[in-house]
Amino acid sequence: MSLKKLFTLDEANSLVPKLLGWVPEIQKLSASMNRDFPDIRNAREKAKWNGGSVEGVGYLNVVMKYNHLIQQIESAGCEVKGISEGLVDFPSIREGREVYLCWRMPEQEILEHNGIGQGLFRLIGSPKTVAEELIAMYTVGLLDGFVVSFPIWHEWEIRNFAEKVLPILKSAGYWVPPWEREWCW
Numbered sequence: 001m002s003l004k005k006l007f008t009l010d011e012a013n014s015l016v017p018k019l020l021g022w023v024p025e026i027q028k029l030s031a032s033m034n035r036d037f038p039d040i041r042n043a044r045e046k047a048k049w050n051g052g053s054v055e056g057v058g059y060l061n062v063v064m065k066y067n068h069l070i071q072q073i074e075s076a077g078c079e080v081k082g083i084s085e086g087l088v089d090f091p092s093i094r095e096g097r098e099v100y101l102c103w104r105m106p107e108q109e110i111l112e113h114n115g116i117g118q119g120l121f122r123l124i125g126s127p128k129t130v131a132e133e134l135i136a137m138y139t140v141g142l143l144d145g146f147v148v149s150f151p152i153w154h155e156w157e158i159r160n161f162a163e164k165v166l167p168i169l170k171s172a173g174y175w176v177p178p179w180e181r182e183w184c185w
Helices: 009-035 038-049 056-075 127-139 155-171
Strands: 079-082 087-094 097-104 112-115
Touching (some): 009 056, 009 087, 127 155
Antiparallel strands (some): 079 087, 087 097, 097 112
16 A cells, blocks of 8 residues: 655645746756757667667766656655646645645646546546546546547547547447437537
8 A cells, every 4th residue: 555645735835846946957858858869769779789879878867867856756745747748746635535736837836636537637648548547547436427628629639539549448338429328419
């Protein structure tokens, strides 16, 4: 059993000044890993033949700094939810229920909380990963329905969800198309 740190709103807000320093640095390091070390991809491909890269030391330094900052956040009891978006959650208890106090860069204080499996949440990953996360939330009783919204509307997002995620949910018995349940959305 995990002993998760639970935060009061004041405790969580007291960490915001540190997050305002850590998160932008993590974002810069993440961008650097993807942008500044083009030879690393080649080194990974050559690794099976004992290949290497002249950029290896610099890349490892960036990775170590990145990992150290992530560790700082996680060791405080926070959960990093999205580097590029600057999302960090603080587990908490509200009205006897576990919730996440949600912080987003560059907010100066925590402005909202979401219940576990309640409110807004973002599922990121392959269609299989998204379907598995939804099924897991159903299985443990954290979810009994959902509405999907694509805030930055892309036709491919909707098509991908409809053609790849929903069939997985249907085959697992967690979704029934509206025409099979005699009503439409």
